[in-house]
Amino acid sequence: MQLSTHEIVGNAPGPHLLITGGVHGDEFEPMAAIRLLMTAINPVELSGRVTLVPIVNEPAFKLGQRTAEDGLDLARTCPGRADGSVTEQIAFALSTLIRTANLYIDLHTGGTRLMVAPLSGYVLHRDEHVLNQQRRMARAFGLPIIWGTDPTLSGRSLSVARDANIPAIYTEYLGGARLDPAGTAAYVAGCLGVMREFGLLPRLTSPAVGGEPLMIEDDRPGSGHMQINHPAPCEGFFEAHVELGQTVQEGDVLGTVTDPLGQHVAVIRARYTGVVIVLHTFPRIATETSVAVILDITSFLARKLT
Known part of the structure; x- marks a missing residue:
């Protein structure tokens, strides 16, 4: 090759x-x-x-x-x-x-x-x-x-x-x-x-x-692996509730995944506080696909101070 x-x-x-x-x-x-x-x-x-x-x-x-x-x-x-x-x-x-x-x-x-x-x-x-x-x-x-x-x-x-x-x-x-x-x-x-x-x-x-x-x-295991952050719990239609570059708090809604008729809605929430640096923008999403990556600024700053 x-x-x-x-x-x-x-x-x-x-x-x-x-x-x-x-x-x-x-x-x-x-x-x-x-x-x-x-x-x-x-x-x-x-x-x-x-x-x-x-x-x-x-x-x-x-x-x-x-x-x-x-x-x-x-x-x-x-x-x-x-x-x-x-x-x-x-x-x-x-x-x-x-x-x-x-x-x-x-x-x-x-x-x-x-x-x-x-x-x-x-x-x-x-x-x-x-x-x-x-x-x-x-x-x-x-x-x-x-x-x-x-x-x-x-x-x-x-x-x-x-x-x-x-x-x-x-x-x-x-x-x-x-x-x-x-x-x-x-x-x-x-x-x-x-x-x-x-x-x-x-x-x-x-x-x-x-x-x-x-x-x-951030030297924690898995940091930088963009495909494992905030995975979709099911397949379906993904709608983001945040924007790229937005600062979010732990627990904020990042987006939802619904079935074709919208009868079942899975809510995906931020696991920590930080800045959204990656966002899934293609509406069709598969199970376990990452919907967003958050740059964990708060945790990093806390580690620097300890």
């Missing part, structure tokens, strides 16, 4: 940065942003090398779905197998490519069924040097939320980078089956920002001034 890549080699030595999009076939802003980066990066100004992969999971993209025909989630299949199913083969090729890099950025969105608040995330790596590099990357990317999470999760692109001690971040920016021009622009600017921070491109003479991001680091 060969990934479709575009490589830009600079005129001076420097790090090798890998940027990927389309790990899921229904996440479109990363694909558009990486295509723009192909022409936005001037090799004359570049120190080092940049490898760009606009669509890692081409079979899934052809279907317009999160996964390819084998139904495996590529973000749970790494490092994959060279002789496996189509997704396992893609995971193997992606993992091999990740191990060649010095820095890695994996761009995501909520796809067709979710909306995700713009954020940069990373695993809370046990190596302090790698962790600090990841913090620098996330800050340089410039999104309003920075989220460090459980370092033990497996199967992901960042799991491969973690095991190879390669500083890596992932990003999220909305979704909902759209191509948001603001998301595409933010991803182009963010990747260029990381490149300037790590010396691949010259720093700006007048750097943009942005607000201080909300930075949460």
Whole structure:
């Protein structure tokens, strides 16, 4: 299995940065942003090398779905197998490519069924040097939320980078089956920002001034696993009662799931206080599917004070 890549080699030595999009076939802003980066990066100004992969999971993209025909989630299949199913083969090729890099950025969105608040995330790596590099990357990317999470999760692109001690971040920016021009622009600017921070491109003479991001680091088991938060107790028609970015209190109603006639209504309540950073926006929902992720700010602040 060969990934479709575009490589830009600079005129001076420097790090090798890998940027990927389309790990899921229904996440479109990363694909558009990486295509723009192909022409936005001037090799004359570049120190080092940049490898760009606009669509890692081409079979899934052809279907317009999160996964390819084998139904495996590529973000749970790494490092994959060279002789496996189509997704396992893609995971193997992606993992091999990740191990060649010095820095890695994996761009995501909520796809067709979710909306995700713009954020940069990373695993809370046990190596302090790698962790600090990841913090620098996330800050340089410039999104309003920075989220460090459980370092033990497996199967992901960042799991491969973690095991190879390669500083890596992932990003999220909305979704909902759209191509948001603001998301595409933010991803182009963010990747260029990381490149300037790590010396691949010259720093700006007048750097943009942005607000201080909300930075949460949560090493509790399962933190960062977006698919297990506030699961739907049954299948049916989901209606959200909150909005993305809204602050909710423990016990607030996040939404309801009803049967086709509306005779049976299941109410889903917030398990803790915080900010809604992921929201299921596709009305059809299956049992155990996460309807929302809440960034548990109150618990995190309490832990910091103890």
